Amino acid sequence: MVTVPEAAERTARQPDSRRERKKRETRAALEAAALRLFAERGYDNTTVEDIADAADVAVRTFFRYFSSKRHVLFGDLAHMIVDQLRRALAARPADESPVAAVRAAMDSVDVDDYGKYRQIMARMQIVQKLPELSPGYQMVFHDLNHMIAEFVGARTGEPAEALYPQLLAGVATLAGKAALCELDKPDATPQSLRELRHRTYDALAAALPRICHTPAQP
Amino acid sequence: MVTVPEAAERTARQPDSRRERKKRETRAALEAAALRLFAERGYDNTTVEDIADAADVAVRTFFRYFSSKRHVLFGDLAHMIVDQLRRALAARPADESPVAAVRAAMDSVDVDDYGKYRQIMARMQIVQKLPELSPGYQMVFHDLNHMIAEFVGARTGEPAEALYPQLLAGVATLAGKAALCELDKPDATPQSLRELRHRTYDALAAALPRICHTPAQP
């Protein structure tokens, strides 16, 4: 199916038509219904049909909005974060050390607006609590880990599976997870979480040279 | 279904009857067929029916041996490792520091026999390569992580979700993963892997006091 340029322009020029609004409504209804039902009866005890019924759409429609039942939870958040980090890493200057590049890139991800930040975090917190969907939750970190390792490997000329890329990526991911631990505390702010992440990342990354040969930096 | 003591004794006393042999054969056939087919056409392109057919049993029988398709891969290995580590942790003296206890417990897990060790590792290596089943692979580490965090939290009187338990567990898991990086190298031995794990764990654990308050040890 070929998209005529004019048509693409047209739809792009009208981003808030009734159609778009309805779509957003449907998506929001599905998401809300899913989260409510998950909380009420648990993830496994909620079928896609239940969710679709609650949102008053067909099951098939559910799958047009979310590629899988798991997908409702992180939605595209996971994908967004991974993409964002990927772009941030790619934008780092080539002469920067991997440690510094990863540190800076992770900063530029969660700088964003406060509301979105809390939303992502809240979602992750829900997921974290329900053990049956840990796999999906873990995959987010796995993807992040993998991407960081790819990046570091590319910088040091090693494969991503090599020790140093894996360790640096692991340290970065662990620092990110550490920040999540502080979410429970009511006085947590994006700033305090970032500060904790920095502290963790710096301390652990500083230990790496004692484990394996870290590639020389210019 | 109540198990009469005598019956349990009898089956325990006859561990290698024809029946037992047949069971082992069926299980081995299923496992071999599955691994071969996964390698040939990929995990997603292999149905349980294919596996069952290749092993010449009914699909239902497959599920009597393996609770899920994923389960064929790690089999009970994951479960075994987690259980083994749990017992090892429980057996550590109460006055030992969490850092030392976790270190020692991880040692006592892979001490085992060489063949089993390589088998576990080889399996994990296969799984690691196929991206479509990363979730299951990640779950192993997640379970390990969770258990270690529970243990540390119990020792320090914090919840498992607190910062220190999570960090120490993360460090231990990361050290374990680091050892897996060395598997590609042909001259890797259980000893060299353990040595690497020690080096990683010690270096990273030493950094923890710089991140958060580590509970005082007697």
Added chain:
DNA sequence: TGCCAGTAGTCACATGGTGACATTAGGTTG
């Protein structure tokens, strides 16, 4: 031999997920 218990096969069904096609509703142009 004949009984008992464990094991496998068969059937039915719930659930997640996808493809194909018809139908409806939003939006555009004359």
Added chain:
DNA sequence: CAACCTAATGTCACCATGTGACTACTGGCA
């Protein structure tokens, strides 16, 4: 407004993973 195009949705059919219930077989043993 009518005619029309296209995106969104519904409907139906289908495949795959699992599970429960019941039946049939088979090894072990008195």
